[in-house]
Every structure is written in structure tokens, then in C-alpha cells.
Amino acid sequence: MKSSALFAQFQSRLSAAGGVAHWAEDLAQAAEIIATHPALAEQRLIVPPAFAACQPWGALLPLLSARGIRLEEAMTPEHVADAPAGLSCASLAIAETGSVFLADNALAARIVGMLTLTHFVLVSAGQLVPLLDEAATLLQTLTRPGPQQQHYISLVTGPSRTADIERTLTIGVQGPRALCVIVVATPASDPSLFSSEEAKDRDNEQ
Amino acid sequence: MSNKEHAQANEAQTLISRPGIAGPIPAVHDMPPFAERLQRGLEDENMHRALERFAPSWRQSRQALFEATAAEYGSDYSFVALRQRLRAAKDEAIAHQQELVARFKEQATAAGAVVYEARSAEDANRYIYELCRRKGITLVVKSKTMVSEEIELNHYLEERGIKAVETDLGEWVAQLDHERPSHMVMPIIHKTRQQVGEVLSRATGREISRENVAEQVAVIRREHRQAFLTAGMGISGANALIAESGTVMLNTNEGNGRMVTSLPPVHVVLAGYDKLLPTFADAMTQIRLLARSATGQPMTSYTTFITGPDRPGKEVHIVLLDNGRSAMRADPRFKEALRCIRCAACANICPPYQQVGGHAFGYIYSGAIGLVVTPFHHGLEAAAGPQSLCVSCNACETVCPVEIPLPSLILDVRSRVVASEGLPWLKRLIFGVLARPRLFDLFTRLAALGQWPATRGTPYVRYRYLRLFEGLPGLRPLARLTRWRSLPAFARRPLRDRIGARANLAAARQEGRRPDEMTVCYFAGCMTDRLYPEMGEAVIQILERCGLRVVFPRAQHCCGLPALNSGDRQHGLAMARQTVRMLERALDESGADYIVCASTSCVVTLIQDYLRLFEDLQLQSWLNRTRALAGRIMDFTSFLLRVLVAQQRLPALRRLRPGETAPVVTYHDSCQSCNCLGLRTEARQVIRDVLGLELREMRDSDVCCGFGGSTSIEHPEIAERLLERKLRHAEETGATLLVSDNPGCLMHLRGGVDANGRPLRVLHLAQLVAEYLA
Structure with a gap:
């Protein structure tokens, strides 16, 4: 399948860059991946302001809360600095390089990926x-x-x-020490929110 | 000299000292003199060990990445294709700079940024300082920017009471230790972890591990947090300025770049005009080349695109810096250097750089590009010392992601240095003799007679003979040179005395030719002629055994390489004209099909360097004449494989004699052969497939042996180290024969083998082939 080959490529490139990529079929699986991650040991997760209203990812928050995770909207840099975990969403994931594309005008949203220790990034498979x-x-x-x-x-x-220093690779300097990208196959239960090429391909296959 | 020649020489002189290079030169504070920087670099063993370790691993990962991408995405994504694309984009940006600047300014301003065009370092510094003063800013955080080093912004701000904190780890450590970066991408590659631990302990007043790098890295996160949160201004550079949208692109790894550009209320971008790129698509090409070329990683952790301020109250100021770039752009040669994306690949691959580091091999900018741009940013004088370190191995040009002709530009800088400072007397004397064929002939013959006390009849000028005369004035430096490398003796009978009737050029025509007969004009090169006639005899023997008629124009002489390579265009030009004229006449008289030369250095001079010389001096007719000749000139190795072997002219090889064991061969790629002529497989094919010998590859076979023309005389410490490495690598293979196809390298290698009594025979490829002809 096209998407699985692309994902494998993305995953290997990201892992070469020191990050981790997960595949999730839906938001429930994504929630599971985040909630069981060691960075969530304190059950605390920083999210960008107004994330709840963000389509289609806002629907993830109740799933995380239901697992007892304390969700905090990012406020100031002081507030976010060195928090154990943060969550953002990306507009693209690029298989060639293992990169995610983050566009945020709001500083409070950006500092989640700048100052937390483990950064989770959600991206839909259609944007891979x-x-x-x-x-x-x-x-x-x-x-x-x-x-x-x-x-x-x-x-x-x-x-x-x-x-x-002596060309010794050290992960985690000023930014996050871990990057965890979750590629979600079907991020919305409402199919109208999910009309990517990928979905069409899949529909055609079925 | 005829009147016409006089006029041409005068014209040449004025063109050599073409204006436009300096302009007002900003003073760089606390820069030790070149000699001191060089000495320190040579003595810093940690540094050159680190650089020598880095080079091969970088080369390997860089190459593997480019190959993998091409294999996966096709030839459009190969290194060659990518660099052609980026070069084209950069050339477009340089050609249409005004339109691009206008577009960039318009877009950036529309997005809310302020664009300031700074003519000089002082302009840029003042603008940034005034901005701080107006806003009452006393603390500035910085992300790594080489332009800030170029204009010494930190120094400027600190003199005026503003604290500037470098937040890139390497830059910060250098700043704490009052040093400049020694490498454009890895600023403290010259420091050990012990030294870093010491600097950090001193700066923080706490005991920081001298061994644990992770602990050292952790220090910076803690130490800088407060600065990030309280600084009034963040200053960054730019990896590209994208004109179509007014966007600043930044590539960083540590995460400090995004904090510098996001957290403080004012962000200042400091960038040269050379960072302009037309489109985002071009930026993607640059991304694909930058990190791989710089560190051999596929991509930097963060690639940030900033288009004006992100929030109300935030200010973005973009300072576009000229500081000599207009002069570069106005120069038809040096404008090519404006393509540079500051990846430092030219430093990573540079053999002398690995020996002395970037403080000596450069000024503020280091590596090959540093030697090229320094005259424009910091004055010709600042480049005078560093440019002398280049061995002209041309390796930098092969890895440059924007195809800057770095080696030629360095030679241009060298000739400008010579034009302004004059040649050292010894070189002036040598080239003066070299440029006068009859005088040179007399000199070498007298030397061959008088050299006995230094050679005792051997083919070498040896230290053990010379040391007796060390007390005599002038002989001490010569003796010192032979300590680690014996020099060759002049041949009693140069090649020109051994060629007999082959000197009769017209004979080939007069006697008539068989239909399949081929005539070759042999250009030996002065080193083969005067020092190694046996190499020349081997070439002639092979050609004739293949049934070719060989003619040897007795008027042949030095091609001028030593003078041109030393920046002496006056003598170089004379020898270039003499050689072109001589070869034309030889072809004309003999009707030869090819000109063959078994010295790739001479071949490169003839078919590449002359063109550039005549072009530079606008000697159009000489340029055309050289172009016409160049198509007929072939190096011996290519000729052997592509003509003699391909046309099945090579006779059968002899069988091994009873008791004779076949030698194991290792091959040294001469820089001119592999980097300039692109010969990487040809000699190996000859050794392995044609001769059927075992070839064992040495490590770094294509890294310079250290001869580097006059560099081995000017900087013997560097030449010695490179030679030592080369011979060590050759010995490690267990080979008994070390083969190459360039007499310059062979002279250096033989001398090293002789001085150290190493168990290796050093041969020209032609000598090896000649030994196996039946």
C-alpha cells in the first residue's frame, strides 16, 4: 500500500535523525501511544492554546483526559520550560527527510515544541x-x-x-530531548473532515 | 621584446592589479599575526588529530547520503544535479540582485519587517547598536552567525555596554574563552572535552566534568534559560533570504535558533546580500545540499522560515550587509564566490586545513572560501599569509555544493598578493631562470656537474651529505628541507639528449606514413626532462612498441606551472606563450595526431590554466590558439587506455621470469589527475586489467601527498606531515610498489621513501607498464 511504504520511509528517516514515528489507525490509538509514553509518567501534557477547538485534533483531548492526563494550555515560556511533555499538530510530514511541518503564529503554541522535554506531533496520514x-x-x-x-x-x-564538543552527538540541547511523531490514518470520525488523496485511494481500494 | 609584446605585457600588468579589491578595511581587533596563528595551529596536536579523524568519516557519510538519494529518487537528485540547480539559482540571484532585493524588501516589509541596507560593517553595527539604545536593551541573545563575526558585532556592542550572549554551544564556549570559531560549522572543533570542561567550570564557577560531554551540554541549557527569557533582542544570521515571499530561512540543530528568533521582543537578522535566493523551491535544493555538505547529516533538526513579525509588538529587522560584496559582484571571477552557502565542505576536505586549523587557514572566514573572500571583507593583506597554505590540490572544488572554482580563485588572490607585495627574491630568481630556456638549460647542466658533494653520484640530494655543509650560508634551509625528504639530483643526460632522431619533427612528414600509422608529439615537462629522463624513456618505449611514431620537439620547455602556481603571472605568461607557440609549430611540422604528456600537472596547466590566464588578461588570440591545441592534448594514462588499449595497439606482455614474484601495487591518485582531470578508474584499469597485477587500495588514496608545488618549500612542516600520512597509508597495504602518474608527486614520494629508508619502490605508471612489455 502506498501509505505504508511512505510511512516506512518517513519512520526510517526520522529515526536516523533521533526521533520516533508511530502509526495510529485513529485518535484512540494515538491517545494510547501518548498516554503510555514514559514522558507521561507525571500525567501532565502541555497543549497549545485553543487546541480543543482545533479540527480534527481537538477530539483527542477528551480521550487523554479520560485516561487521567492533566492537560495544560501553554501560557508563558516560563510555564512551559522543561515541562515533561508537549503536544502539537503538523500540516505536513515529509518522507524524504523525516520532517514535520509546523506553522504557528502564536508564540504560546510554538513554545510547546521549543521548550518541553518530549514533543509529540500529530499529523494525518493524508498529509504524509x-x-x-x-x-x-x-x-x-x-x-x-x-x-x-x-x-x-x-x-x-x-x-x-x-x-x-569533539563531534560527540548529544541529543537534547536547548530544545526537546525527544520527538515523537504520530501519523494518524483516520483522525476524524466525520469523513467530511478527512478528504485527502490518501482517503480517496483507500476508498478506491475498498 | 617587440613593441607589440611590450604593449601586451603592460596591459597584462594593469589587469593583474585590477582595482576593486579592497575599499575601506575594517580593523579586526585582537587578531594575532599570521605567523603566530600558523605556529599555534601546527603545534595543536589535538586539533589536527580531531580534524584528521573527522575528514574521512565526513567524506564517507556525505557521499553515502548523496548516493542513497540519487539511487532512491533518480539522477535529478544526485549531487551533480542538485549542485547544478543550486548554482543556477544562486547565479540568477547574483545576476538579478537589484530586482531580488526590491522583491525581498517589498514582501518582507508588507509582512511587517523592517529592512535596512548596510554598506559597511560600521553601518550594520551602528544600526543594531542604535536599535538597542533606543529601546533600552542591554542584553542580547545570539544564534550562530558568521556575518556577525565578519563585522565583529559582539565587540562593537560590548564596547558600548551591551552584553551579547552566544547561545550556540560551540560559539558560546569560544566566546567564553575569548576565541574566534576555527570552523564555520563546528566552531570549537579545535578544543578537546577537557578544555571545554575547563572553560565551562571557569565560566560557571562550578565544577563541570572534564570527560562527560552530556553533562557539559546540559550546562548550556541551564545557563542560558534566564538570558533567553530576559534578553531584549535576539540576533540571528540567515541561511537564505527568499525573495518571492520576503522570508528568512534559518538552519539550526540545537534549538537555540528558534528561541533567539521567538522569545525576545526584537529579532534582528544579519545577512549578506549573497544569501538571496529567488524561490522556496531553490531553498529546498539548498536544504538538500547544506547539511550533507556541512556535517554529513541528512538535514538539520530545525529549518525555520520567518516572514515578518509573528505577533503584535514583535519587531523583525533585517540588516542586509554589503561590506565588500558589491566589489565581488563587480568582478567577473570573484562574483562566483557569492554563491557560497557557508557549508565548510571546502574546509572539511582540505589537507592543509587539517594540519593547521581554521585560525591559520583563513582569517574570519576559514577554509578555501575564507582565502577567497577575505580580501573583500578584510583586505588583501589579511589574506596574504593564509593563501600561501593552499596546496592547489583542487579537492575543495569537487565537493563545493555550488561549484565555486575555489582553487583558481585562490590562485587569483595569490597573484594579486604577488602584484601588490612582490615575489620573494628566491622565487623571482628561480622563475627568472625558468622563463629563459637557454639559461635554464645551462643552469641544469652546470648543476648536474656541480651537485656531486650533495649527491655523491646517487640520484638524490640527501641530508646525510648536505649536513656537512650546513654551516655554509644559505645551505641550512636546503639541508633542513632534505631531512625528511631527499631532493632529486639533476640528470647528467636530460631526456632531450637521449631522443636522437625523434627531434627531427619534419621527418615524419617527409618519410610518408602508413595508413594506420599514428604520430604522437611527446611533451615531457621539465621535471621529467631534467630530473627523471627514465620516466620519459619509458613513455617513448611504450608508444613506439605500440607502433606509433614519436616526435620530441627540442624547443619544449617548462609550461610555466611553477610560476603560475606562485602567483607570478608575468613569467607564467611568458612560458605559456612559449609553450603554445612551440606546440603549434611541432604539430604543424610533424603532422602529429596527438600531443601526449605523462605529467598530469602540466596537462592541467596546458588545457585548463592557460585558458583562464588568457581569458583574464583578455588575450583573445592566445585563448583561441590554446583552445585549438587543447583538443589534441591527452594525458598519458588516458591515452594508454582510450587509444592504445582501446585500439588494441598494446603488444603482448612478457611472462614472469623464473623466480620473479609479481609485485603488489598500491596507487596514489595525483590531485591533478583525479580532481582536475577526473581520472579515478583509468590507472587502476591499467594496473589490474591490462597488467593483471594485484592492486591494494590505500586509505585516502586521493588525498594530496603534500607536494603542492612551492607549498612544500614555503611550508615544509605541512608538506612533511601530509607525506608521512601518505607513505604510512601506502605501507599499511603491504604493497611493494607505489605507483602514480604525475612526476611532482613521484618526486615528493620518492624523496620521502629515500629519506626514511622505507621499503617501497616508487614508479610512474609508464615505468610500470614498460617493465611488463614483452
């Missing part, structure tokens, strides 16, 4: 693309002038790292 060139296209669209313009976009490829 083969090449960096698709990032170029999306960058063009999102930086177009206007009220929707995205001012701050990052391609994140693994946790923060350095090899400045």
Missing part, C-alpha cells in the same frame, strides 16, 4: 508526502500576504542535538 518540494508549495501558500499569512514556520527533523 514524499518530497520536500511539497513543503515548498505549502510555504508559498502560507506565506502569501493577508490575514492568514503564517509568519513562523518550522520543518522539525528530530530532537534538538549538537556535536560541537
Whole structure:
């Protein structure tokens, strides 16, 4: 299947960069992956402000709360700094490089991926693309002038790292020490929210 | 000299000292003189061990990544294709800089950023300082930027009471230790973990492990947290300025870059005009090349795209810096250096860089590109010492992700240094003799007669003979040079005395030719002629055994390489013209099909360097004449394989004599053969497939042996170390024969073997082949 080959590629590239990729069939599985992760030992998770209203990912929050996880909306950098775990969502995942594409104008949303120790990133399987060139296209669209313009976009490829001292690779410098990307096959129960190429392919196959 | 030649020489002179290189030169504070930096670099064993360890692993991972991508996505994603694309994008940006700047400014301004164009370092520094002053900012956090090093921003701010904290780990450690980065990507590659532990302990007042790198890395997170949260300004560089959207692209690994650009209320981007790229698509090509070229990693952890301020109250200021870049852009040669994406691949692969580090091999910018851009940013004088370290091995050009002709540009810098400072007297004397064929002939013949006390009749000038005369004035430096490498003796009978009737060029025409007969004009090169006539005889023997007619123009002489390589264009030009004229006449008189030369250094001079020289001096007719000749010139190795073997002209090989064991061969790739002519498999095919001998590859077979023309005389410490490495690698293979196809390398290798009594025979490929002809 097309998506599984792409995912395998994405996973191997991300793992080469020190990150981890998981496949989840739906939000319930995604919740399971997050809730059982060692970074959730304190059952505390930082989420971007207004994440609950964010489609289709907001529906994940009740699933996490139901497992006893304390969800905190990110406020100031001081609040988020060195929190054990944070959650964001990406607009693309790129198989060629194992990168996720994060676009957030709000500083409070960005610091989740900047200052927490383990960063979880959700992305739908429909947004898993083969090449960096698709990032170029999306960058063009999102930086177009206007009220929707995205001012701050990052391609994140693994946790923060350095090899400045004797070229010894050390994971976790100023940013997260772990990056965990969860690719969700069907992130919404409402199929109208899920109309990607991938879904069409799948429909055709069935 | 005729009047016309006089006029041409004068024209050449004015073009050599073409203006536009310096302009006002900003003073760089606390920069030790070159000699001191060099000495420190040579003595720093930790550093060159670290760099020598890094080089092979970097080469391997870099190459593996490019190959894997091409295998998976096709040839459009090969290194060659990617670098052609990025080069084209950069060239477009350089050619249309004004339009691109206008577009970038328009888009960035529309997105809420402020764009300031700074003509000089002072302009940029002042703008940033005034911004701090206006806003009452006293603490600035910085992400790594080489432009800030170029203009010494930290120094400028600190003199005015503003604290600037480097937040990149390596830059921070360098800052704490009052040092500059020695590598553009790995700023403290010259420091050991023990040294880093010491610096960090001193800075924090706490005991930090001298051994545990993870503990050392953890220090920076704790120490910088407060600075990030309280700084009034974040300063970053830019990896690209994307004109279509007014976006700043930043590649970082540690995560500090995103914090510097996000957390403080003011973000200043400091970038040269050279960072402009037309589109996001171009930026993706750059991403695909940058990290692989820099560190051999597939991609940096963070690639950030900033298009104006992200929130109300946030300010983004973009300072576009000229500081010499316009002068580069106006120069038809040096504008190519504006393509640089600061990946430092040219440093990573550079053999002398590995021996002395970036503080000596460069100024603020290090590596090959540092030697090229320093005259424009910091003045010709600042580049004078460092440029002398280049061995012209051309390895940098093979890995540059934007195809900058670095070796040629370094030679251009060298010739400008010579034009402004003059040649050292010894070189002036040598090249003066070299450029006068009859005087040179006389000199070498007298030397061959008078050299006995230094050679005792052996083929070498040896230290053990010379040391007796060490007390004599002028002989001490020569004696010291032979300590680790014996020098070759002049041949009593140079090749030109051994060629007999082959000197009669017209004979080939007069006697008539068989239909399949081929005539070859042999250009030996002065080293073969005067030092190694036996190599020349081997070449002639092979060609004639293949049924070819060989002619040897007696008017042949030095091609001018030593002068050109030393930046002496005046003598180089004279020898270039002499050689072109001589070869034209030889072809004309003999009707030869090819000009064959068994010295790849000379071949590169003839078919590449002359073109550039005549182009630079705008000597159009000489350029055309050289182009016409170049198609007929072939190096011996290619000729052997592509003509003699391909046309099945090579005679049968002899059987091994009773009791003779076949030798094991190891091959040294001469830089000119592999890096300039692209010969990587040809000699191996000859040894393995044609001769049927066992070939054992040595480590780093294509890394310079250290001869590097005059570099081995100017910087013998470097030449000695590179030679030692090369011979060690050759010996490790267990081979008994060390073969190459360039007399310069062979001279260096033989001398090293002789001085140290190593159990290796060093042969030219032609000599090896000649030994096996039946």
C-alpha cells in the first residue's frame, strides 16, 4: 500500500535523525501511544492554546483526559520550560527527510515544541508526502500576504542535538530531548473532515 | 621584446592589479599575526588529530547520503544535479540582485519587517547598536552567525555596554574563552572535552566534568534559560533570504535558533546580500545540499522560515550587509564566490586545513572560501599569509555544493598578493631562470656537474651529505628541507639528449606514413626532462612498441606551472606563450595526431590554466590558439587506455621470469589527475586489467601527498606531515610498489621513501607498464 511504504520511509528517516514515528489507525490509538509514553509518567501534557477547538485534533483531548492526563494550555515560556511533555499538530510530514511541518503564529503554541522535554506531533496520514518540494508549495501558500499569512514556520527533523564538543552527538540541547511523531490514518470520525488523496485511494481500494 | 609584446605585457600588468579589491578595511581587533596563528595551529596536536579523524568519516557519510538519494529518487537528485540547480539559482540571484532585493524588501516589509541596507560593517553595527539604545536593551541573545563575526558585532556592542550572549554551544564556549570559531560549522572543533570542561567550570564557577560531554551540554541549557527569557533582542544570521515571499530561512540543530528568533521582543537578522535566493523551491535544493555538505547529516533538526513579525509588538529587522560584496559582484571571477552557502565542505576536505586549523587557514572566514573572500571583507593583506597554505590540490572544488572554482580563485588572490607585495627574491630568481630556456638549460647542466658533494653520484640530494655543509650560508634551509625528504639530483643526460632522431619533427612528414600509422608529439615537462629522463624513456618505449611514431620537439620547455602556481603571472605568461607557440609549430611540422604528456600537472596547466590566464588578461588570440591545441592534448594514462588499449595497439606482455614474484601495487591518485582531470578508474584499469597485477587500495588514496608545488618549500612542516600520512597509508597495504602518474608527486614520494629508508619502490605508471612489455 502506498501509505505504508511512505510511512516506512518517513519512520526510517526520522529515526536516523533521533526521533520516533508511530502509526495510529485513529485518535484512540494515538491517545494510547501518548498516554503510555514514559514522558507521561507525571500525567501532565502541555497543549497549545485553543487546541480543543482545533479540527480534527481537538477530539483527542477528551480521550487523554479520560485516561487521567492533566492537560495544560501553554501560557508563558516560563510555564512551559522543561515541562515533561508537549503536544502539537503538523500540516505536513515529509518522507524524504523525516520532517514535520509546523506553522504557528502564536508564540504560546510554538513554545510547546521549543521548550518541553518530549514533543509529540500529530499529523494525518493524508498529509504524509514524499518530497520536500511539497513543503515548498505549502510555504508559498502560507506565506502569501493577508490575514492568514503564517509568519513562523518550522520543518522539525528530530530532537534538538549538537556535536560541537569533539563531534560527540548529544541529543537534547536547548530544545526537546525527544520527538515523537504520530501519523494518524483516520483522525476524524466525520469523513467530511478527512478528504485527502490518501482517503480517496483507500476508498478506491475498498 | 617587440613593441607589440611590450604593449601586451603592460596591459597584462594593469589587469593583474585590477582595482576593486579592497575599499575601506575594517580593523579586526585582537587578531594575532599570521605567523603566530600558523605556529599555534601546527603545534595543536589535538586539533589536527580531531580534524584528521573527522575528514574521512565526513567524506564517507556525505557521499553515502548523496548516493542513497540519487539511487532512491533518480539522477535529478544526485549531487551533480542538485549542485547544478543550486548554482543556477544562486547565479540568477547574483545576476538579478537589484530586482531580488526590491522583491525581498517589498514582501518582507508588507509582512511587517523592517529592512535596512548596510554598506559597511560600521553601518550594520551602528544600526543594531542604535536599535538597542533606543529601546533600552542591554542584553542580547545570539544564534550562530558568521556575518556577525565578519563585522565583529559582539565587540562593537560590548564596547558600548551591551552584553551579547552566544547561545550556540560551540560559539558560546569560544566566546567564553575569548576565541574566534576555527570552523564555520563546528566552531570549537579545535578544543578537546577537557578544555571545554575547563572553560565551562571557569565560566560557571562550578565544577563541570572534564570527560562527560552530556553533562557539559546540559550546562548550556541551564545557563542560558534566564538570558533567553530576559534578553531584549535576539540576533540571528540567515541561511537564505527568499525573495518571492520576503522570508528568512534559518538552519539550526540545537534549538537555540528558534528561541533567539521567538522569545525576545526584537529579532534582528544579519545577512549578506549573497544569501538571496529567488524561490522556496531553490531553498529546498539548498536544504538538500547544506547539511550533507556541512556535517554529513541528512538535514538539520530545525529549518525555520520567518516572514515578518509573528505577533503584535514583535519587531523583525533585517540588516542586509554589503561590506565588500558589491566589489565581488563587480568582478567577473570573484562574483562566483557569492554563491557560497557557508557549508565548510571546502574546509572539511582540505589537507592543509587539517594540519593547521581554521585560525591559520583563513582569517574570519576559514577554509578555501575564507582565502577567497577575505580580501573583500578584510583586505588583501589579511589574506596574504593564509593563501600561501593552499596546496592547489583542487579537492575543495569537487565537493563545493555550488561549484565555486575555489582553487583558481585562490590562485587569483595569490597573484594579486604577488602584484601588490612582490615575489620573494628566491622565487623571482628561480622563475627568472625558468622563463629563459637557454639559461635554464645551462643552469641544469652546470648543476648536474656541480651537485656531486650533495649527491655523491646517487640520484638524490640527501641530508646525510648536505649536513656537512650546513654551516655554509644559505645551505641550512636546503639541508633542513632534505631531512625528511631527499631532493632529486639533476640528470647528467636530460631526456632531450637521449631522443636522437625523434627531434627531427619534419621527418615524419617527409618519410610518408602508413595508413594506420599514428604520430604522437611527446611533451615531457621539465621535471621529467631534467630530473627523471627514465620516466620519459619509458613513455617513448611504450608508444613506439605500440607502433606509433614519436616526435620530441627540442624547443619544449617548462609550461610555466611553477610560476603560475606562485602567483607570478608575468613569467607564467611568458612560458605559456612559449609553450603554445612551440606546440603549434611541432604539430604543424610533424603532422602529429596527438600531443601526449605523462605529467598530469602540466596537462592541467596546458588545457585548463592557460585558458583562464588568457581569458583574464583578455588575450583573445592566445585563448583561441590554446583552445585549438587543447583538443589534441591527452594525458598519458588516458591515452594508454582510450587509444592504445582501446585500439588494441598494446603488444603482448612478457611472462614472469623464473623466480620473479609479481609485485603488489598500491596507487596514489595525483590531485591533478583525479580532481582536475577526473581520472579515478583509468590507472587502476591499467594496473589490474591490462597488467593483471594485484592492486591494494590505500586509505585516502586521493588525498594530496603534500607536494603542492612551492607549498612544500614555503611550508615544509605541512608538506612533511601530509607525506608521512601518505607513505604510512601506502605501507599499511603491504604493497611493494607505489605507483602514480604525475612526476611532482613521484618526486615528493620518492624523496620521502629515500629519506626514511622505507621499503617501497616508487614508479610512474609508464615505468610500470614498460617493465611488463614483452
